[in-house]
Amino acid sequence: MKSADIREALLAEIGAGKFAATGRLPSEAALCRRFGAARGTVREALAALVRAGLVAKRNGAGSFLTRMAQNRTGLIGLAIPDYDRYRFFATVRDRIEALARRAGFDVRLVTGGDLPHAARRLVSERAEGVIFRPLLARRGATANRAFAERLKSAGIPLVLLDQDIAAPPERSEYDLVAVNNVNAGRRIASHLLARGRRRVAFLMGPRTNGPNPNWENRLFGLTGELALRGVNQAVRILRFEPGNAAALRRAMLGPRRPDAIVCGNDENAVALLATLRGAGLRVPDDVALVGFDDLECARFCEVPLTTVRQPAQLIASAAIRMLLARIRNPESSPRETCLPAPLVVRDSTETQIPQRAATGAGNTSRNAGNPRSFSERTATEGETRQLAATDVQRNPRSSSGCQGSSMK
Template identity: 40%
Template sequence: MGGPALKRVGIRDVAEHAGVSIASVSNALNRPEQVSETLRQRVRASVDTLGYAPMPAARQLRQGRSGLIGMTVINIANPFFGALIAGAEDAASDAGMRVLAANSDDDAAQERDHLGLFESVQVEGALVAPFSDTHTPVSRLRGRGIPVVLVDAIDDAGELASASFDNVAGGRLAAEHLLATGRRRVLFLGERDELAQVRDRRAGAREALAAAGLDMPGERLARTDPASGLEFGARIAAADPADRPDAIICSNDHLAMGLVRALVDGGVRVPDDIAVVGYDDTQLAEVAAVPLTSVRQPAAEMGRRAVELLLARIRSPRAPRQTVVFAPRLTVRASTVG
């Protein structure tokens, strides 16, 4: 059996120890300019002796603030979204705020629940990397005076600020690279009509191939994770070499990792037999068994910029709605050039 629970030291304990009123302690901690230096030192000595830790969240709520930014992402298992959250947390911390991160896990209902949670805990603003049509819950947040910024997506209606990526240009860049290395039978792996980001990547790649007089078939997947890549890669490795593509563009690095693993295990040479391009250029791309060529999305920078846009809206609801779009860059590694 454990011992008795330790009693939390409160502001009343500090006041009794210092021999002053609770109001004096509150002023010394929160409005030090209103009290004497002697009182400040007296209260500080009691705080240090007792180990008192103020509760900023409670203080902020009394002031009508939560100090929280809500953030929902599509799938936190994907390293891209982990980096996106990390960038947002850095920027929020610099502003004295915290990020309440939520994982939709490729589930529209779960995404709606998270947005409802943000409303109930009174976040000061919300960052949404949308998995689905979030119009209704986002409208409800905005109706409560909670500003919203889209991340990794653009608001077609032009009502919301956003920090996103030029995915059409990114898809085009991947396809043009494969064409330059002599590939002609290119497959797009991980089509998902519910995700605008993936639709744009596919469209950009198809544009580049069409300009070269080539078609690009696509493979639709329910999830774009390593397990799906492993499953599809095993099928390709088992197929007749004459029926295989000579290059595959994956909708993200997460999927590409599983694909490359299965191809190599199945005796398919990457890139000699099949070249593979990923998307996001996560840290894992560089350290993979076959280092992965990938279209770089500056995830952490995007997260930081999104918070800056949101803070501007929190401070001034009339602030201009900005649309920030990051440009693509291709990082070329062994999965396409050997």
């Protein structure tokens, strides 16, 4: 067990940081003298460390610690300008850090809107790859591009999070990890249809906001699914701020007034909830309300919101996996990974419309007496055509027993 002994001894010393100063191990001859072993034995021990990725040998020069073995681990950049706006990103960050550390990388988080500064910093710190959540199209299209180009010219691979830096339908040359927003929109449509809602609107915000590719895809799915299921009425696109009471009141007049409003995110949905209440409209009785992202506010606001959950774990692990693959192989063609996002059903859509029976399942009266008992659950059959494990997540708010017991 001599070579193994030598290997363990060296391993311990590497772990203790003994060679960190120079990054250089003693020569094979020196190790022979020290351990009283033949050179072949020492070489076997070193070979094991090379296989483990801790040591790199250079012909004629000596044996050196790899970056992974030194405590100067590799660095990955995580650039999220909007980091402070959504707690959700903290979850993603935690997960990315955990996975990166396992692969021998530290994570440098850079936040705030100063993308040129962020790029300079990541380049100067020699990040080996960067995960980047771009700014929204109109706000940051050129800034996003410049950021990506800056890293590219420094030879640093980039993986985009949540959205591309090219405006769809185009694709940039960078890897992308995104949620399947079209399918999420379709799920919402199925769910609303099962609740008898047919006059669906999408709150896109004022035109000055500019395009939001993710919202567009959600809208496409919503519209498309409704049309396929035979809803003749087109989805109305509401073009005002969620706090604009006058515009909301106008929209809620007449026979075309929506019986369900889908918002691009939970913030808007919560704001709209307040405006609806101010206008004397009840959720979900007068109008159902659906958000996106499953922020905390969606769960704990006045009427808990039905929303689509961003799969933080999946996003993080897909991003890290993609980035590591890209670091290993910088030349392959750009990749796009698409993640499923589950619908989380809460109170804001849970009252059946009384005047017209649902087209799908006929469970109208069964739930009518006690809507609170269904305060949170995931989509069931009849709302969506089929149930897949990846698309359902448990999310108990109060108790766990209320879920699916009688619905299934």
